[in-house]
Amino acid sequence: MDPLEGEASVPIEYEPVNVKDLLVEMKDTAELLIDLSYSAVLHSSEDIATEVLRLEEQMNVLEMRARMGLMMATRSPDDAERLAPVLGIVAAADAISDAAGDIAKVVLEDIGLPEAMRAALPEAVETLVRGVVAADSPYADRTLEDIDLESETGVRVIALRRGDDWLLNPGPTTVIRPEDAALLRGPDVAIGDVFETLTGTDYEPPTTAASDVADLERAVDTIVHMKNLSELAVDLAYSAVLFDSEALAEEVRNLEVEVDALESRFEAWTLRAAADASDPVALRGLIHLGNSTEVISDAAVDISEGVLREIEVHPVVGMAVEESDEIITRVAVETGSGLDGTPIVDGLPETESTMSVIAIRRPEEGWLLVGDADAEIQGGDVLISKGTRTAAAAFEELAQA
Known part of the structure; x- marks a missing residue:
């Protein structure tokens, strides 16, 4: 039974909204x-x-x-x-x-999921837990700045749910209240x-326990890589x-083409694993994960479709750009350039640049997610990096021979 079954749907009536803010919240x-x-x-x-x-209902x-706001904003064929x-x-989100x-x-x-999946995911996902704030907690009724949780422990509050309201990306002035459902991320x-x-x-x-079925290990490794590439695709799509x-x-x-190819391999490994698995039915959840992960990468393409079709960006999106100094860039590294042969340690190339490299x-060879391992930049690489506009311009110059 759906744990939310029986809860009334939220009635929605049109009211003036800032579509830009809605797009940011949906992202x-x-x-x-x-x-x-x-x-x-x-964590099962x-x-x-x-x-x-609950958050899926909020997205609905x-x-x-957003649809209502966009319909009200359409006044001409150009619009x-x-x-x-x-x-x-909006639909892709x-x-x-x-x-x-x-x-x-x-x-x-x-639905069923092999334990090998849970054994592999710690390498792909930071530890994330959910807890309800106790009334007598030392954190209750204090701001995040006052608690200084991240500096003291490395653990950060990534979201709070207060009743039916969500506080995403809480900041220093956010107060933690008793009965808040807090989502925490940090080191084990x-x-x-x-x-x-x-x-x-x-x-x-x-x-967790690792599997002794070799084909299942390959299937799990593949789905983890698909997940990471799909997340990267969503980030790049919004930036595009x-x-x-x-x-x-x-x-x-x-990235979407790569995920499609991985899904084909993933299906083959999963079917082979079923022959040797003690409980083939437990693989159903793995198949669900594969299908859903592929849907996420397809949605990323839908997000960036307007750019690919060279349709002018509407001002409602352009306004969001003006508020952001941090950008994601794509840089092709030329052989013999200042970046050719440069090591990357903890995401940062050993140069004077402050740009962090997300992926290569x-x-x-395909895609290398830099967060998974250190690397060395080579001529011919295409780098996906994050940083300020000023740093991005200097970084692009370093990539030229």
């Missing part, structure tokens, strides 16, 4: 949904999976309000042409939300103590739209 919500859904699988946590469904409300891609962004909900249901509906060594201080209850880390970058939009399409697309 933040979509990214959080991806994190939560995979964390629910990792019904609590986190239920929060996914945001989508409807319709420029707003059509924005409507696509909802598709990501639905896919995350399907992933959560792997836990809630006990610290998360347990913070959880216990917050909730007043013991923290029980998940237990915000900065009207056809180069980034092309990389989104490249290397000819003949």
Whole structure:
């Protein structure tokens, strides 16, 4: 049974809205949904999976309000042409939300998942837990700045749910209240103590066991890589739209092609594993994960479709650009340039640049997610990097011979 079944749907009536703000909130919500859904699988946590469904319902409300706002903003054929891609962004965010909900249901509906999946995910997902703030918690009724949680422990509060209201990306002035449902992310060594201080209850880390079925290990490794590439595709897609970058939009399409190829391999490994698995039915959840992950990468392409079709970015999106100094860029490294042969340690190339490298697309080798391992930049690499506009311009010069 759906844990939210029986709850009344939120009535929605038109009211004037800032579509730009709605788009930003939908983006933040979509990214959080991806994190939560995979964390629910990792921890086999019904609590986190239920929060996914609550947040999915919130996304449905945001989508409807955004559609209403866009319809009211359409006054001419030119408006319709420029707003059509924005409507696509709204629909794609909802598709990501639905896919995350399907992933959560792997836990809630006990569809079945091999323990090897949970054994592999710690390498792909930071530890994320959900706890309800106790009335007598030392954190209750204090701001995040006052608690200074991240500096003291490395654990950060990534979202709070207060009744039916969500506080995404809480800042220093955000006050933690008793009965808040808090979502915490941080290192294994610290998360347990913070959880216990917050909730007043013991923290029980998940237990996992590796599989002795070789084909299942390959299938799990493949789905983890698909997840990471799909998350990257969503990040790039939003950046492509915000900065009207056809180069980034092309990389989104490249990522989607790679995820499709991985899904084909994943299906083959899973079918082979079924022959040797002691309980083939337990692989159903793995298949659900594969399908949902592929949907997320497809949605990323839909987000950037307007850029690929060279449709002028509507001012409602352009306004969001003006508020952001941090950008994501695509840089092709020329052989013999200042970046050729430069090591990357902890995401930062050993140069005077402050740009952090997120991923590398290397000819003949495919995608390398820098967060997974240190690397060395080579001529011919295409780098996906994040930083300020000023740093990005200097970084692009370093890539030229």
